Amino acid sequence: MKYFLAFLIGTCFGSFANVCIYRLPRNKSIIFPGSFCPKCRHSIPWYYNIPILSYIILRGRCHYCKKVISPRYPVIEFTMGLLTLLLYQKFWVANFPCVFLFYFIFTLGLVIISGIDFETFLVPDVIVLPLIPLGLIGALLCENFFFPQSGNWYMAIRALYSVTGIFTGALLVAFLAIIGKIIWKREAMGGGDLKLLAAIGAFLGWKGVFLSIFFGSILGTIISLMLIYSKKKKWDDYVPFGPYLAIGAIVAMLYKGSYFLSLYFIP
C-alpha cells in the first residue's frame, strides 16, 4: 500500500515534470495557466488530466480536437512513479525523510533535464544550476542519522566529498571536450553536460560521477547502435548525451546508494 502510494505521488510529479519539459524551453510560466492542449488550446479539466489513466481512457488523443498526445506524457509519468517507488524503498527512513527528499528532488530535476535535452539539445540552467548548491546542502544536512556518533568531522568529509564531486564532474567534461575537439574536430560535449555532471557530482560524489559516465556510456552506445542499425540515425548525427548521463546517475544512485551510505564510507 505504501509503495502504491509512493508510485501514485510519483506519477503526479511526473505530470508536473511534463509541464516543465513543455513550457520551460518556450519561456512560459509553469504555474499559470493550467493545462491546455497545445493544438486547440482548450483547457484540460482535471478528469482528463489524471496521470497515465487519462492517456489510456482518451486512447492517446485530445478529447476536443482528437490531436495525438505525445507518448512522452504517460512515459514520463510512469517513469517518475517507478523511480519514486524505488527511492522510497531505498532511501526512506522513518522520521528522517531528509535523504529521500534530497534524492527525490535530484531525480525529478534529472527527469526534467533529460526531457528538455532530448527535445531541444539544451540543458536548462534554471534546473541544473540550483541542483549544484542543493547537493552540497544535502551533504551538510543529511548526516547525523547514519553516523550518529559522527560530529563536525564527518560533516566536513561529506561536504568535501560533494565539492570534489562538483569539480571532478566539471573538469572531466572540460577534458573530454578538449580531447573531442582534437580527435574528432567537433563538439563532443557542451557546457550543458559540464553543469549537469557538476550537479551529479554534488549529489553523488566523485565516484558517482565516474559511475554515471560508465552507465550512461554503455546505455548511450547500445541505444545509438540500435538507432543506427534501424536506420533512424546516421553515424555522424548529433546525439544529446545529457539524458544518458542523467539515466546513468539514477542507476548509479540506486545501484550504489548515496555517498551518505556507501560510496565513500563502505568500500
Ligand SMILES: [Zn+2]
Ligand atoms: Zn486539442
